[in-house]
Amino acid sequence: MRLPKGRTGCLSHPPLSPPCIQGGRLACALFLCLGLTACDREQRSLNGQPKAETIALANDPRDLSYQENSYQLSQGQRLYKWMNCSGCHANGGGGMGPPLMDDEWRYGGRMEDIVRTILHGRPNGMPRFEGKITEQEAWQIASYVRSLSAQQGQDVLSARPDSMSASEPPTLAERGKVLPENNLTGPKDEQN
Amino acid sequence: MAPLVAGGKVLVGNAGGEFGVRGWLAALDAGSGRLAWKAYNTGPDKDVLIGQAFRPFYPMDRGKDLGIHSWPPEQWKIGGGTVWGWISFDPASNTIFYGTGNPGPWNHEQRPGDNKWTAGVFARNVSTGEAKWFYQTSPHDLYDHDDINEQILLDMPVAGRMRLVLIRPGRNGYLYVLDRQTGQVLSADPFGYINSSRGVNLRSGRLIPVKEKEPQAGRVVRNICPTASGAKDWNPSAFSPRTGLIYIPHINLCMDLGVLEANYVVGTPYLGAESKVYAGPGGYRGVLTAWDPVARKPAWEVHEDLPLWSGALATAGDLVFYGTMDGWFKAVDARSGKLRWRAKVDSGIISQPVAYRGADGREYVAVISGVGGWAGALVSAQLDPRDNSAALGFVNAVRDLPNKTKSGGRLFVFALDG
Amino acid sequence: MSGGDGLDGALFNRLFALFLIVSLTMLALVLAFLAAAWFRRGGVRQDGVADENGRASREPLLRALLIGWTALIAIGLIGLTFASFLTDRGMADAIPPDRRTINIIVTAKQFWWDVNYAFDNEPSKNIRTANELHLPVGVPARVTLKSSDVIHSFWIPNLAGKQDLIPGRVNDLVLLPNRTGVFRGQCAEFCGIQHAHMALDVTVESRAQFANWLAAQGKPAPAPASPLQKAGYLYVMNRECSGCHAIAGTAANATVGPDLTHLMSRRSLAAGTLPMGRAGLYAWVADPQGVKPGNNMPYVGLDANELHAVTAYLETLK
Ligand SMILES: [Cu+2]
Numbered sequence: 049m050r051l052p053k054g055r056t057g058c059l060s061h062p063p064l065s066p067p068c069i070q071g072g073r074l075a076c077a078l079f080l081c082l083g084l085t086a087c088d089r090e091q092r093s094l095n096g097q098p099k100a101e102t103i104a105l106a107n108d109p110r111d112l113s114y115q116e117n118s119y120q121l122s123q124g125q126r127l128y129k130w131m132n133c134s135g136c137h138a139n140g141g142g143g144m145g146p147p148l149m150d151d152e153w154r155y156g157g158r159m160e161d162i163v164r165t166i167l168h169g170r171p172n173g174m175p176r177f178e179g180k181i182t183e184q185e186a187w188q189i190a191s192y193v194r195s196l197s198a199q200q201g202q203d204v205l206s207a208r209p210d211s212m213s214a215s216e217p218p219t220l221a222e223r224g225k226v227l228p229e230n231n232l233t234g235p236k237d238e239q240n
Numbered sequence: 241m242a243p244l245v246a247g248g249k250v251l252v253g254n255a256g257g258e259f260g261v262r263g264w265l266a267a268l269d270a271g272s273g274r275l276a277w278k279a280y281n282t283g284p285d286k287d288v289l290i291g292q293a294f295r296p297f298y299p300m301d302r303g304k305d306l307g308i309h310s311w312p313p314e315q316w317k318i319g320g321g322t323v324w325g326w327i328s329f330d331p332a333s334n335t336i337f338y339g340t341g342n343p344g345p346w347n348h349e350q351r352p353g354d355n356k357w358t359a360g361v362f363a364r365n366v367s368t369g370e371a372k373w374f375y376q377t378s379p380h381d382l383y384d385h386d387d388i389n390e391q392i393l394l395d396m397p398v399a400g401r402m403r404l405v406l407i408r409p410g411r412n413g414y415l416y417v418l419d420r421q422t423g424q425v426l427s428a429d430p431f432g433y434i435n436s437s438r439g440v441n442l443r444s445g446r447l448i449p450v451k452e453k454e455p456q457a458g459r460v461v462r463n464i465c466p467t468a469s470g471a472k473d474w475n476p477s478a479f480s481p482r483t484g485l486i487y488i489p490h491i492n493l494c495m496d497l498g499v500l501e502a503n504y505v506v507g508t509p510y511l512g513a514e515s516k517v518y519a520g521p522g523g524y525r526g527v528l529t530a531w532d533p534v535a536r537k538p539a540w541e542v543h544e545d546l547p548l549w550s551g552a553l554a555t556a557g558d559l560v561f562y563g564t565m566d567g568w569f570k571a572v573d574a575r576s577g578k579l580r581w582r583a584k585v586d587s588g589i590i591s592q593p594v595a596y597r598g599a600d601g602r603e604y605v606a607v608i609s610g611v612g613g614w615a616g617a618l619v620s621a622q623l624d625p626r627d628n629s630a631a632l633g634f635v636n637a638v639r640d641l642p643n644k645t646k647s648g649g650r651l652f653v654f655a656l657d658g
Numbered sequence: 659m660s661g662g663d664g665l666d667g668a669l670f671n672r673l674f675a676l677f678l679i680v681s682l683t684m685l686a687l688v689l690a691f692l693a694a695a696w697f698r699r700g701g702v703r704q705d706g707v708a709d710e711n712g713r714a715s716r717e718p719l720l721r722a723l724l725i726g727w728t729a730l731i732a733i734g735l736i737g738l739t740f741a742s743f744l745t746d747r748g749m750a751d752a753i754p755p756d757r758r759t760i761n762i763i764v765t766a767k768q769f770w771w772d773v774n775y776a777f778d779n780e781p782s783k784n785i786r787t788a789n790e791l792h793l794p795v796g797v798p799a800r801v802t803l804k805s806s807d808v809i810h811s812f813w814i815p816n817l818a819g820k821q822d823l824i825p826g827r828v829n830d831l832v833l834l835p836n837r838t839g840v841f842r843g844q845c846a847e848f849c850g851i852q853h854a855h856m857a858l859d860v861t862v863e864s865r866a867q868f869a870n871w872l873a874a875q876g877k878p879a880p881a882p883a884s885p886l887q888k889a890g891y892l893y894v895m896n897r898e899c900s901g902c903h904a905i906a907g908t909a910a911n912a913t914v915g916p917d918l919t920h921l922m923s924r925r926s927l928a929a930g931t932l933p934m935g936r937a938g939l940y941a942w943v944a945d946p947q948g949v950k951p952g953n954n955m956p957y958v959g960l961d962a963n964e965l966h967a968v969t970a971y972l973e974t975l976k
Contacts, residue, residue, distance in 0.1 A: 126954070129500070130914045131901065134629075135258070135509025141627025141635060143617065144509075150624045175507045180901050182956045211629045212460050212498030212514045260911075312784045313876070314906050350913070353781035457804065458826035501806055504911040505901045 111159045114191040115200060122206035124192030127185050131177065133193075139210040140196035145174060149196040157197070162190035246329035246336060247366035249276055253323025257341040257386065260510035263321035263358070265338060267369060277369030281321030281340045281357045283307045288357060289369045296373050297423040298445035300354065310353040318504060319351065320344035321358035325388025325474055328406070329366065330420065336366045337406055337420065339387035345502035346384050346468070347512030349457050354379040359387045361408070363423065373423035377410050378447055382455060383436065383497065384468035384513075385411040390476040392486065397534060398426050407533055409477055409488045411470025412447065414440060415531060429536050431529055432471035432490055433520050436464050455513070460498035467495040467517050468632060469614060473549070476592060480554035483574050485530040485539055487552040487560045492520040492527050492543075493637055515633030525637065528552065528562060530577060540577040546638065549615045551592030553605070557656075561605055563589025565616060566644040569607055569652065585609040587648025588616055588641070603656040610649030611641070620647045668836075670819055673745040680734055687730075749832070759832075760799040762791065766810035766823040766845065769852035769953055770916055770929040775872070776802075785875045786904070788916030789929045790859040794868035795838050803829040811847035814860050820846045835862040842930075851952035857930025878907025879919050879975055889963075890971025898958050899968075905975065915955060921975040928953065939969050 114120045128134060133145075140149030155165050166186045169176030177186065194200055196210070243252045249267040257263065263281040268274065280287040284305050296302055303309065308316055322341035329336050343351055343358035360376035378385045392407040398417065406420035413434040417426045428440035436453040440446070453464050465471075472490035479486050495517045502512025519525045526548030530539040550563040558574040559581075565588035571581040588611030595605045612620035617631040619641050628636045765772040775785040791814075793799050803812050805823040812831065813820040816839075821831045843858030863871070882891040894900060895909055902915035910918075924934055931950050932938035941948075944965055946955040960968060 130503050132503065132505055132508035132511070134514075135511045138623075138630040138632070139514075139627050140624065141630025142621060142623040143631045146621065147624035147627070147630065149627060179897050180505065182898060182958055185956055211627065212500065309780065309782045312781045313878075314904075314911060318911060351781075352776065352778070352784070456826070456828070458806065501913055503901075503914045504904075506909070 110187060114187045115159060115194070116204050117191070118204045118206065120188045121191045121195055121200060121204055122208070123185075124188035124190070125206055125208065125210070127181065127189050128192050131181060131185075131189070133189065136173075148193050151197065157194070157199075159187070159190050159194065162193050163187055166190065241324045241326075244327040244329065244336075245270055246327070247331070247334055249366055251327050251336065251338075251366075253338070255322050255324040255341075257320035257322045257324075257344055258346075258509050258511055259507070260318035260320075260344055260504050261322060262317055262319065263323055263341055265323045265327075265362075265364075267366070276367075279362075279364065279369050279371070280307075281323070281362075282311070282316040282319045282355075288371065289364070290371045293365070294371045294373070295422070297375065297419075297425075300379065300445060301356070301374050301376065306354070306356040310356045312350075312352060315351050318344065318510065319355060319358060321355075322386075323388065325386070326390040326476060328391045328393055330393055333421070334366055335363050335372060335420075337361060337363050337391050337393070339389060339391070339408070341386040341388055342381050342384045345504075345510045345512040347457060347499040347502050348380060348382050348455065349499065350502060350512065352380075355381065359385055361387060361391070361406070361418070361423070363420065375418060375423045375425065375445060377414075377416065378412055382449065382453075383412075383464065383466075385470055387411065388474060389470075389472060390474075392477065392479050393420060394479070394533070407486065409472050409486070409490065409531075411466070411472065412437065413466045413471035414447075415486075415488075415533075416440075417533060427536055430471075431488060431531055431538065432492060432527065433465050433494075434471065435494075436466070455497050455499040457499050457501065460496050462496045463494055464497055465494040465520050466491075467493045467637075468497070468513075468515055469493065469517070469634065473614070475549055475590070476551045478552040478554040478560065480558070480560075480574055482556065482558060483530075483539075483554075484534065485532055485574065487554055487562075487574075488527075488529045488531055489548040489550060489552045489562050490527050490529065491547040491549075492522060492525055493517050493547065494520045495633060511632075513632075514629045516628040517633045517637035519637065526564065528560070528572070528577070530560075530574070539575075542572060542577050542579075546588075546641065546644070547615050549588075549590040549613065550607075553593040553595060555595050555605075561593045561595075561607070563591070563593065563607055563609075565590065565611055565638070565641065567609060567611075569593070569654075571605075583652075583654065585648075585652050586646075586650055587611050588619070588645040590616060604653050605656065606651060606653040608649070608651050611645050611647060616641065616647075618642065619645060669745050669748050673742060676741050677738060680738060684731075684734060758797065760794070760797060761802070762799055763802045763804065764791075764812060764823070766803070766805045766807075766812070766849070766856075767914075767954075768807050768850050769845075769856045769950070771856070771858050772806075772913075772916065775875075783876060785872065786917040787875060787920065787924070789857070789926065790861070790924050791843070792868055792871045793833060793835050793860065793862045794865040795835055795862050797834075797865065799833045799835075801831045801833060803831060808849050809847050810845045810849045810856070812843065812858075813846035814841055814843035814858065816841040817860065822847060838862045838864060840925075852950055855929055855931045855950050855953075857926070859925045859930065861925075874923065875920055879905050880907075882971055882974060884970070886967050886970045887974055888971075890967035890969065893960075893964055893968050894971060898956070902955070918972065918975055921972060923976055936969070936973065939972055940965065943968055943972070 136143055136145035137148050141147050155161055155170060163186045166189060167178040195205060241253055243250050248270050250270050251267050253265040254263060264278055266278040267276040269276050279289040288307050311319060320341055320343050323338055325339055327336050327338040339361050340358050343355035357374055359378040359381040360374055362374050363372040377387045389408055389410060394405050394407060396405055404420050406418045409415045409431055413430050413432045414428040415431045416428050419426055425442055425445055436450055438448040438450060441448055453461060455461050475489050477486050477488040495515045497515045499513045502510050504510050524543040525546055526544030528542040532539045544564055546565040549565055553561040554574060559571045560574050561571050563569045567585045567588050569583050569585055569589060572579055587609045589607055589609050590611060590613050591608040593605055593607040598604050614634055617623055618635045618638055623630045623635050625635050625639050761776045763774040763776055771789050773787045777783045803821055803823040805825045810823045811820050812823055817833050817835055818831060821829055839862055841860040843860050845853055845856035882888045900910035902912050904911050904917045906919040926934055927938045927942050928950055932942060945957055946953060947957045
């Protein structure tokens, strides 16, 4: 049995798992399909060349490869600490910078808005990270930032807790779903 | 910080101890505005203006270039030690006294050593900037205990002898009485609840830390008192020569502190810590302590529900004024602490009240309202209280604040009739 | 099991030999019993009739044998426990408390080793390097083991047994190498996608050589000389690299990637992934994800000029 190219990285469902040997062919095929779809969240794209932008108006096509993807999100979580976002925004609750876990976005809450905020900075104290982190990293962080306000599925969150003092890992703690109004309508205060 | 003009100089320091800066204090010539001298608080002796005249009282502060040798390599360049608090001037000896901020990052494992000259007090000649003495209240600070609080210069009896002293209620919870000519610690008594240290060794001058409360990378140490904001933060105390008491507005909070590796990236916080702050023993979060420096004990205490984040003002009418974070401006009896008067203003008070006689000959007391700062950011910056670590953990301590006050900012002036 | 090039190794080998002998003896005994049972004509009388009560006649013997067997196992286990306790004590005692020890803090990170030589009384002499240990022969080195992400395991087979590095905990281990040479260490606890490429180069050298090494590592990086090196220096300082790497003597002071101050003095790149040298550097800086997929240094996408410049600068970090 051969797996389509690019899907072989999924370790939790190896092609010859026991049900395939014992069960019927149909069950086996079904199981494999299930395994493959479930594994999308684990897809690792490591070379980090973001896909070129193709459509200007609709959501950025790169969204798809960074959202709802465990690996990208967990790299984003790591970078959020490494690049000291947490020093200004805490673990979403804010501090010197505004909270990121609430339903208010000054500059828009879509992936591409957050990426723009990170790369270009914002006037009231948000530093510019362009050239300091790669574009791919900015997308990874944006994916994580959106998870703070529960806009990513619970199943893609990393088991590492956001906050050191939190007693429960985020995969267990229920995150209140906050859907901002302007989440889909785009940035509020931006003219471009 | 607000600059201080003293001895013909304008004194200003820098802030940003959480961003990997190198702290300094500069003196500008009051007449010309030209830089007269600039003293760094880390690095080689010549940058710190340590020369022949430097006579620290304790051996731990003697040695060449301690501002380099008490740090890992390179670390002193981004080690903090800022000057953002209060400077006191003693014209008789032409000396200024000021405290230096915390060493960075908060994660102490990244900066083994005593981290001179952070978290201590300097005495300098105001004309030349030359250091006279230094005393470090928190060598190798573990908890962000900046030492920038005010110093009160008094001439008072200590153990039966008149001494020229410098008194400072420190972030680490001890009320230090130092000999201001030598930097010797005459006494250090706790004025709040402390479980992270056992006292101050008067022979070596060192704070005695409690091993179990030492933060360790990758874990969370629970119930550390006082917090990173200290038993008392920057908000200044008042001294009344009529009662001989020092009125210390301070806080009663404890914290859980977790440290992790801080990564230095220019222009971003250099911290490596997360904390969660909550009320200390007793459940109240603010205290006004009237401290008797001669008897070395409190005369009375007033407990406040919310952290006490305003300065205190003592008047000749034996009243002590202070404001609370829920917007009450209060006057208590300077001898007993009994509430004499209070008024509600539009927002929480985290400023310093002043009293003056107006042009019309009447006496006034003025205070600015407007909650904010580290303690009030939850309201003023609308942080999200679901995250315990927001505002470096302080949000957790004041979750009820949004129900008790709102943001604002006005100057209130009260006339004293009578 | 560990080899005999370190003190722990030698003691450990003795213990291992003891365990081997005891368990081989027990194995031999078990096999002997098995063979006896196999060949025993049990359950059938000499006249060929099945003997249902035949067991009864041998009961006392069986009982004695069983008691003896149980006792033997108990004694063996107690003996082995005692032996390992003694070995453990021996390892601890073998370090003369007054001898100068070297303190090394090793922090495991996905997927490399952050190494700090710590001098408690003189922190300004501390040294930070990566993926390599230098040890003077005959001098005990106390290695403090930490992890900043997941569980790893520190293993230099020639010098000592494995010891885990666990986030939030501090473990330690004493190495006392008794022979000079170059040894290989390896992470021995699966820690992620690049676990296999998480090696540690260990150089045991004479005390004089070690002192020279320490002195060299304590120096800050030289200023770039040629225009190409200068261009590389500016890139490293102003762009992505300085957000993750430190180079002493410059403004780069980050800790999430290996310290690069004396990069070229190391034997290999990226925790044993590539041999040190110009070719390796080019390969690594151009596309770290191609060389070691899934490691935590991103593909930066340098253009050819930038790549030449950065590599030229890195080559000055001797
Ligand atoms: Cu590993």
